[in-house]
Amino acid sequence: MAYVPVPKDLSKIKTKVAFNLTKRQIVCFAAALITGLPLFFLLKDSAGTSAAAFVMIVVMLPCFLMAMYEKHGQPLETVVKNIIQTKFVRPKERPYQTQNLYAVLERQRKLEKEVSAIVKGTNQRRRTGKKPRN
Structure with missing residues (x-):
């Protein structure tokens, strides 16, 4: 008999849309492809293949991080916003x-x-x- 682990906290379960990815991940990966691939093909002839690949990776990395990175259940932009507020906006x-x-x-x-x-x-x-009188 096969046992399937069932998490106790059902709020942490995220619905998968396609290819075992969430909607957020699919949108972020699509944005990475839309920005990275044309840039690679534009730079491949003038800068060389390895330099174009490096630039493509650097440009696509923020989209990958936004899709995959999560700390304490919060996505990357929320974590970055909290860091900026504690370091720069709020008083020390x-x-x-x-x-x-x-x-x-x-x-x-x-x-x-x-x-x-x-x-x-x-x-x-x-x-x-x-x-x-006083």
Whole structure:
């Protein structure tokens, strides 16, 4: 009897379209062929076969990487975007800041004292008709 391994996490399964490749891989490989082959045939006569092949590989490599490379379930462009954001866009130093609730309570108590002092002062003025001494 043949046993077939079934993954426990079904979200990691990608549907294969043709030749055991996903749609993303087929599109990326097609883009690589569309850019690489004409470039090879254009450069083959003027630069030589080996130089044209090298240039073709260099031009097609990003498409191959976009089709095949994946880290932690994320494609290459997402990984590159995250690296660019952490290295260049976001600030290097992110200080740890907390909300000091004690300071808020202290400020509230101080404001309440000030308000009560004002209220007491206006009440004294109404009764006596003159300003209170401090």
